[in-house]
Amino acid sequence: MSKGRTTNDRAAAAVAAGLASRPYRISPPVVLTAVELAARGGVLPVWADPMALADETEADRLRERRLYAGLASAIAVVVLLWTVRALIM
C-alpha cells in the first residue's frame, strides 16, 4: 500500500503559494455562428454570454443566504423542544 504522500510538506506549501500568485485561468470566448444561433431560436445560451454566467454565479452566491433561514429554523425547533420539555417536567 502506498504511503499516501505525493510531495513533501514544504514542496506542497511552495506549490500552494506559487498557484496563488498565478493569474486566473481563462478560456477563449465562445463564438456562435448565425446558423447555430438560429438553431437555438435566436436566444443566446447562458454559456455563450459571460455576463449571464456572472449573473448565474451571483444568484447562486446569494442563494446560499438561505442557510441563515435554516439556522434560524433549527434553533427555533430546539428552543421549542426545550420549552415543551420544561413545561411537561
Place this chain on the structure above:
Amino acid sequence: MNDVLAAAPDLAGIGRDVLVGIFLLFVGFGAIPVLAGLAQFLLIPVHAVRNHYRETGPYLPNVAVLVPAWNEAAVLTASVERLMALEYPPDRLRVYVVDDASTDETPAVMAGLGDRFPGRVVHLRREKGGEGKAHTLNHGLREILADDWMEALLIMDADVIYASDSLRKMTRHLADPTVGAVTAYIREGSEDAHGITRFIGFDYLAAQAASRRAQNVAGAMACLAGGAQLHTRENLEAIGGQIDTSSLAEDTVTTFRTQLAGRRVVFEPHARVLAEEPAGIDALWKQRLRWARGNVQITSMYRHLWFRKSVHPGLGGFFFGVFWFAILLLPLAMLLTSIGLVGLYLLDSDLAASVFGAAVFVPVATFVFMITMTISVDPRVGLKVWKEALLFPGAISFAVLVGATFPPLVPWGAGDHSGWTLFVYSWLVLCVPMAFLVRKLELTRWGRRLAPIGLYLVGFGPLMCAITVDAYVKEFRGAAMTWDKTEKTGRVMA
C-alpha cells in the same frame, strides 16, 4: 492485621470511585461524536459568507468526461444523450466511455453512439476486465492525457444524471488557479423512492449537501464524490496521472493527494447530480462496506497526517481529525457509552439516572438541530424524507429518546422499571448486532417483506455502524478486496 481490616472498606470505596470515574469517562467519550456532529453543522450557515463564489470566473475549458462502464448497456444511451445535451459549448465537451470488458451489449451501444456523435463520443475497450473501477479509470486516463486537448477531466459513473447547468457551475471554480478539483451535490434519484432509498436520500442530503458545505468552510474536503469529480489537467499530472489502486477508497485518496499537493478541493452545492442507489439492504451493505474499508485503509495510509497542521493546514487540523475519527470510531463510542451507563447503573442506579437524564437532552437537541438544518439545505428533498430523518436512528431508539426526553408522557415510566432501564442503556450498542440480523433477514424467504420493517425498527444509522464494524473485522483479517458492482436498472428520474 486489624489495621488492614479497618482499611478494607476504604479500599473498596476507592475501587468503586475509580470504577465510577472510568464509567463516567466512557459516557463522556460517547459524547465526542455528538459534539463533533454539532460543531460541523454549526459551520454550515457560515457557508453563506465563506464560500468560493467570489473567486470564480466564466471559465469553460475543454472537458473530457470519463465514464467507467462494465455491463452498463441498459443506462449508457440515456447517460450519453444527457451529457451531449448539457448546456456547455459542444465543441468543448467529449465523452470517453471505458468499457471494462463488458459481456453485455455495451460495445454495440457504444458503436451506435459513436456514429451519432462523431468525434464527441469515444469508446475505449479493455480486453481484460474485472480489476475494479480504479484500473478502468486509469486505462481512460492514459488515453486522455496522451492528447493535449483535455484541459479538465470529469470522472462520473455511467448511471448518474447531471442537471443541464451543472458542468459549467463546476468549471467556474477552476478559473481560480489554486483549485485542483471540484465536486458536485449528488442526490439519490430513484423515481419510486421508498424505504431504504429514502434513508439513502436523507443520508446523501446530510453527507453531501450539508456536510460538504461545512468542509468548504473548514478548508478541507474528505472526499470527492466518485460520480462527480472535475479535475484540472494540471492537478491530474501533479498527482501522478493515475488513480490509486492500492485501496478501496480511490476517490478519497485522489482527494487527499490533490490537497496534499497544494491544491484546493471545492464543493459546488448548486451543481446537481442524480444517482441510482442500492434498493436492497444486502446490496447497500456491499457498497458501503467497500467505502468503510476504504476509510479504514485511508486512516492507516495517512497516519502521518492526523492532527498535524504542519503537514496540511486543513486535513491535519484538529477539526478535520475529530470529524474523521468521530465517524470511524462511532461504533466504539456507542459501545463505551453503553458499558458506561450499565456499569454506573450496577454501581449506583441513581447516579446513572442522573447522568442519563442530564445528558440525554444534548444528543436529542443536537439530533433535532442536525435534521432541521439538513432538511433546510434542500427542502424539496428534505420534505420527502423527513420521516426517514426522524427514524434514522431507528423507531426503537426514537421511542427511547422520546421517553427519555419527556418521561411523564410514556406509560412505562411508572413502577419497577429496572429491566426497561437496562434495555435503554444497552440498546445503544445492541442495535448494532440487530442491524446484522436485519441484513440476514433480507436473505430469507420472507425477508423482502420483513427486512424493511426491521430496518425502520433498528435504524439506518445503526446499519451504517454495523457496516463499519464489519469493515474493521474484514480489514483486520485481511479479507480479499473485492469490487462488488452495484446493480443499475436505470430507474433514476431526470
